[in-house]
Amino acid sequence: MKMMTFLLSHLKRIDRILVGTIVFLCLFGLLMVYSASYPLGEVKYEQGSYFFIKQWQWLVMGGFFFFIAALLPYQIYRKWIKWLVLLSLLCLILVLLPGIGVVKNNSQRWIHLGSLMLQPSEAVKLVMVIYFAYVYAKKQAYITSFKKGVMPPLILLGIAFLLILKQPDLGTAVSILLSCGIILLCAGLKTRHLILLGWTAAAGITFFAVTAPYRLKRLTSFRNPFQYENGDGYQLIHSYFAMNSGGLTGNGLGGSIQKLGFLPEAHTDFIMAIISEELGIMGILLVIGAYLLIMYRAMRIVQALHDPFGKLLTIGLTFQIMLQAAFNLGAVFGLLPITGIPLPFISYGGSSLMFMMISAGILVNLSSYVKKNPYRAHAK
Incomplete structure (x- = not known):
């Protein structure tokens, strides 16, 4: 009875607009996956709804974890974070081992887990955000010391970055780097430390981008795709x-x-192109508006929370979603190189959808610590 009372009380405090926006994006994505993938399903599997059914199964699973994450007090991740980091790094190592990692399209990014195929780097996106929010909230007293307050977590981030790069998946590695960088920016680092880290990260990303021939080709082809219309520019054209x-x-x-x-990849990386073709500019604005609404509701949570861990966690999770959306839309519109990063909640993809919904569930849980009137929060 006490548990039921707690759950009902908790559900009353969550941000319903935030929940509604996330649910809308997921259902809209399911509809667009069905539309975009039907011809491919017919040709490849003689079942037009093949990808729709797969996406629906992942959505149900993701919905379950979303509900659990929305109910679990976010403070509990303080106790779990060390084990989560170790497990996620172990999975990044396992995915590179022959016979364990699954190779698709010249990339080794997946692990079979029974009948499911999971992408460990999607879990690392979430885990590293939680880890950075936890560590830098705890280091607030000596955040201005580079050696003691800033450096240690960056070593683990560097290891994760290199392991993901080995798959290879520079896009995901960079998105993790940027999400963690935004947490650093909001944690109160000295300006000179931020500049040093920013230049180091930029130099590292540039080095890895231009030293691999296929990455360099992507960088040049997105600027003038019609010059490579039968190769790397074909998809963008x-x-x-x-x-x-x-x-x-x-x-x-x-x-x-x-x-x-x-x-x-009409139903995965480039699903926004199909949305644009079928629903026009209005469809694009609808999706972008939904992402901006999520960001607005999340920033209200940040302003109201008093707990440094809760603040940094909300910032990290929010910008993780926004950066992924920006990378995907930038690629589709020809403003950024094609990285293979899916559109959050909308693109076809099991691991991405599931871990994105867990991230969203944690955001919803954070919103329950905000008092509606006045708009203030308490941290237990």
């Missing part, structure tokens, strides 16, 4: 075709031409 034909209101749900074998 057909993304342009899709968006150009959509206009203001689109060609109607199911009316995409580019998904009929012209645009590769």
